[in-house]
Structures are given as C-alpha cells and as structure tokens.
Amino acid sequence: MASTITSASVTHIPVWFRKEVGKNAYADNIGLCRSEWLVRLKSDSGHEGLTLANRFMNAPGNSFGSLLEMLQDRVVGVSVDDLLSVNGGVVSGPGSGTASLYRDHPWLSNAAFDLVGHETNVSAIELLGGRVRSEIPAYDTTMYFQDFLDPEKGAAKCAEEAAEAKAAGYRQMKIKTGRGGRWMLPEDGMQRDADVVNAIRGAVGPDFDLMTDANFGYDGRLDLLEEFFRQTSDANVFWFEEMVNADVDDYKQIQEFRAKYAPNALIVCGEVDRNPISPEFQDLIDQELIDGYQPDIVTHGLLGWMQIERELAGTDVRSVPHNFGNGRYGSVLGPLFGSVSKTFISFEDERQHDHTYTSDGFTFKDGKHIVGDFTGIGLGINEEAWARDHAKHEAVVSAR
C-alpha cells in the first residue's frame, strides 16, 4: 500500500561562514551567517524527505505562515507514489497531479527525490539515471570584495584568503568582480578587479582554477570589460561569469575579448533565470555565446535540472548550477547532481559549517567532494543537535 505524506514542517537553521563575507558588485556585505529554511516532509511509513524553502521565504510577500499554509494545502496528503513518475528505476518527470506543484515551487522536487529514495531504498543518484563520476570538483565561492573589509591590505587581503583556501584543499576559486558597477568609480573598480585576480594568481600558483563573477558589474562599460580581459590575460581565468546582463550583442563582444585575451576561458551565466530556459538565455545558447548555464540547484530542483539538461542536450552548453545561499543543504545536493550530470563542471562551495545535519556519504578531499553510497539525497538530521537547537522552533502542519 502506498504511503502518504502526513506532515510537513518548517524550521529556520542559521548556517555560518568561516569568515566575514564582503560585498559583491551590487549587494552590501553578506556577513557571517545565512539561513536555511528547512522543510521536512514525513510519510506514514516513517520516512522523510528534506528540502529548502529559501526561495519561497525570500520572495516579497511570502511568510512563514504562508509557507505552512501552502505545504498544508498542496503537499500534506499527497501519496508518495504520486510525487514522481519513475520508469525502470529512473525518474521521467513529475508524478500524477504534481506538475503544477513543481512548476510553482520547483525546490519541492528535492524532497520528492529524497522521500521516494528512502521509501524505495535507493539513492537519488539512481533515480536521476545513475552516476557518471564520484569525484566532484568544487570551487571556493567566498572570495567577495574582501579588500573592502581590510582596505589597508587591498588586493593582498584577497590573495591571503585565497592562499588559505588552497591550504584547506581547494583547487578552484571564484573571485567576485565588478567593483566599478556600484562601489567604486568604474575605472578604479576595473583596476582593482584586475589587481585582485592577478594577486590571487600569484598567491595560488598556476595549478589552480580561477573563475571570475562580476554580477553584471560591467553593464554599459564593455570598454572597461575589454581592459579587464586584457589585464588578466596572463592569469589564465577559467571562466568569466555574468560580466554583463544577458544581451546577444554584448555577448558577441565578450566572445571577441575571449578570443583575443583568454581563448581557454569559458563564458557562463544564467543564475538569475527564474524560469529556465527563458528566451534571453535561449538566444545566448542558440547563438553559441555561452559555455555554461547556471540556474540554482536547490531553487530549480533536481526535477527542474533534469529538464534543463534535456533542453541543453545537443548544445555545447554545460551545466554549472549556482549554489550560493543554499547552506549545508546545497553542499550535498550540488555534489549529488554533479555525480549524475554528464556536462557538470564544478560545484559552488560556500564552505559553511553547521551541526544540524549528517552527510556521511559525502567527503571532501584534494579539492573534490567524493560522493559515496546512501539512500535518498544522503542528508540526515543530527538528532542530538536537532533536539538541542531546533526542535522547539519547528512548526508542523498535518492534514486539516
């Protein structure tokens, strides 16, 4: 007899960076702490599926109360068999009557994979079609405008933190750029961007991948963007991300800069695509102007990413899911997806620490997350920490 989801709960979990994280091109300091809005779906067979409702909670007008109401109305009472369509042990799409649920809240599909995996005693990896690799490259994504936190050191502060990441085992790092977009004068910001990239290259040596992400900080200043490409040409940048907003003409120019100054670099974007693949990004894909596409892994969910990869099939565009803001939950879901995606490049690692979860199926070594064996998505709850820190804040809804 099929089991049914009998309750859903929501709990706020603070997660901590290892350091104060500074600005990016448009937003003020990130800080020391972020939030996970953990959703636990429990079935009458005693299993549970986990996901994060961060996207829901961050949306204007939404609240804890409206999240509980939505879960009670649309999730509690659903048969586990109806969560996903599974053919030959592999998920082929949403289950009966759940397509609209995932269309509105794609992040819920992560809990579906988790719950169905536990119910059927298989890993979400199997449900996604099986693993293609077990070692997932990871890049440290906490190199924000750290020079603003210690202006006396300036670019050297960033180099110092990059050396720490290397000592901690990382072999890839993403550097936030785009200082001229808001926080500095455009020319000064470009110069600092270039100085930071070159200083970090000097600190980590040649066998280390450096990505840059401008969060559109070069919008309207392609002249400065070309100069940035030129000044960092010796740094062998691995990818250039969101240097400007999605615009075909601008990306054609970026292709020219890349060909001239950084022929090995990738051009990536797409984390801001809220309804992937939307027309402006499809244009970039169709015209072969980008090499990687980045909708968020938790927000769009495993089911959403299965669909994205179906749509990318036949192109040269690779999967590079965004993960910043997904906390410890993302540090499991990202590598898990990396283990099944044929075109996956690297996992965005926030390097956060927390005691709420168990994830014994995942280890980190030599700059890579090693994905082992587990059921569901491989994330459990540390019951002792839960009882101490979170149980009293958990809000539970069951059938009305």
Next chain:
Amino acid sequence: MPDKQIITEIRVAPIESSFGRQVGRNSKGDLYGYNQREWLTQIKTDSGLIGITNARPFMNKSSMLALKTTLQQLIGRDIFEIHIMSGERVTGIQPRWQQYMLDNGFVSYALFDLMGQALGIPAYKLLGDKVRDEVEPYDSSLYFQDMVHPTDGAGAVATEAKQAVEKGWTALKLKLGRPGKWFEPEAGLRRDIDVVLATRDAVGPDIKILVDANNGYDGRLDLLESFVREVGPAKTFWMEEMITEELAGYRKFKDWRDKYSPETMIVDGETHQGRQTIYWQMMEEGLLDGIQPDMLHMGFWPYRQLVMDIEEAGYATKICPHNYNAARIGLSGVVHFGAVTERFTVAEDSTLDFDVYDYSGYKFSNGRIKVPDTPGLSLTVNQDLYAQRHSTLETVIS
C-alpha cells in the same frame, strides 16, 4: 557675512566597523550582518577646513559614480551660500539648493561642521541655543538574535541586552514583529512577548526598553492587542512601527496602549521626511507621540523646520530621530540636534566604534553622551590612520 570658504576637494571612502557579533533579522529584512560601514565623506575648503559626513544614505541606493556627480556640484562653492543665515544662525536653505539638500540631506552634516568650524561655534549653535548638556542614547542593535542563536530562544536577546547595560547603555531597543514574516504568526507573537519580558527581567526596572516591529503586525491587529496587553507590565518606553501608518488601525492601537500600557509612547515615521499628510492627521488626532525621520537622510535644517511646524501646529509629538544605518557620524548629528531641541527624546545608537575617528568630545558615561562645545561637529578623522588604511579605496573629487 562670514569670510568665504570655498570647497576645493571632497574625499569619499568606505569605513568598516564590526559589531563583534552577528546582528540578526528584523521583521522584514534578512540578517543585518557582522559589520556596518560608513561612507566617510570629507569636504575640504581652500582654507584647509575639513567637514565630514556619511554618504551612506546615498550609497544605499546608488553608486560611487552617481555620488561623485552629485558631490561635484559642491566644488567651487562657498560653504555659506547654501543655507540662509541670520548672524550665526541658519534660518533656511537658499532656493537654489533646496531640492539638492532635500535629496542629499547628509551633505548638511559636513556643511554644519564646516560652518561651525569657520565661525568657531559648535554645530548645534547654528540651529539654536542649547537646552540640554547631555543626550541619552539607546542601543539599537538588538535584532532577532534568537534566530541567530536558536538554542537560547528569547534568552539570546535578553543576554545581549544585559551586556549592553553592563557597557553603560540605559536604554535599549528590541526589534519585534516576528509574526510578520519569519514566524508562524501566533508563535511570533509569543516570542515577541517572551523577548520583551525576558529582557525586562534581565535588565531590571530602570532601563528604558523601546520596541520596534517594523510594521510586523500589519493585518494582525488581534495579535497586536494581545502583545500590548501581555507586555504591559514591562512598561516599555515606546512602541515603534507596530503597524503601517493608517488612522483606523492607529486608533485601536492607541486605545490598547491607553488601556494596558499608558506610559508607553507610540512612535513612527522613520522612512519619510514627516511631510506626508498621514503624519499630520495622526498628530492632529493625538495618535503619534513621537516622529522619527532619519537625521542623516533629512539633514539639519529640514528637520528643524519640521520641529517648528509641529510646535506651531500645537501638537505634542516628540522628536525621535532614526539613525541606525548612519552609525557614528549620524549619531554625532543627532546629539547636536538633540542639544537644541526641547522635544527631543533619545538618540539611536548602533553602538559601533570607529578607531579612525576622534570623537572623544562625545563623552559617554552613566548612559548619557555629553554634548561637545568645540567648533563644528567635534568629530575629526585621524588622517594618518586614514591614509594608511583607507586611502586605497578612496575616491577624490576636485
């Protein structure tokens, strides 16, 4: 007329300071952060005077490029040409500069600093005679600390409140409004109540407790009534932004205040410059005990004009300037404004120290900040430290 002082150069740089702890959410915004910063703006004249302000109100919504364009308009101008003067008193803003100063109130800090220095008088004296020698600040950094440290629940806020008292503050503001977004509404109400009562227990009866819901009780007047009733014994000093300004809701709120917590002030109005009709309707009906436009956003003279208008209208509404994002420089202006404003209440203090400034004239003891009597704002920049530490991120406008 005082001698001309021509503005020749402006320098802007971000100055970071740390709370030393993670400051949590309020009822609508995500985690506030570990650091806070000022966009130190130093305006220099041809005689070598330097007036300072914090351009954060501008940078919160715009860019350095736009700030440069805005400040560039001051280059070559006399520091006395922007305001209307009568002797050593400011009595208005020249029509040429009215819109500019309304849009960029933060500039008035530097101008008052410069005019005070040029005339050899404290900045407050440009507005009037001193009515008090000390101003009481309140610690405004007590956000939803229970969500940062969930193990401790309401106690997390009470613990930090007690630490603030141990450091010398005699007034504290607690962020409330948990029903608004981050909690299930009834659970949020319960936690708000627990936080206020636990804090009162922790700090004792003599500390002013202010509460601020950032409109977190909008649409839940039933919960607001419960809140006002339950925290009555805590004798809060004021309740701020419990709901968005509207007359029907405020009439009910006032009734509950009168019934359960009659000594508590009702305050609101931080996000506007006090000119919207709703504030005057609320004052007319006695629904607003304190009004709170942001000091740094608004600037000295428009704020002074607001006070005069309230007095002329015969309303009892007091002055409670918002200052949270404005940090140390903002606080200095609030202290000067409070020094000459009879109906001023308490000064919002984000409690941050900035070692690149010398503000030793603002002596803090027994929960009060002394009003400095030296020329200008009495807040100077350690230029050696500034050059060593901050000049690498400096933008120079000349």
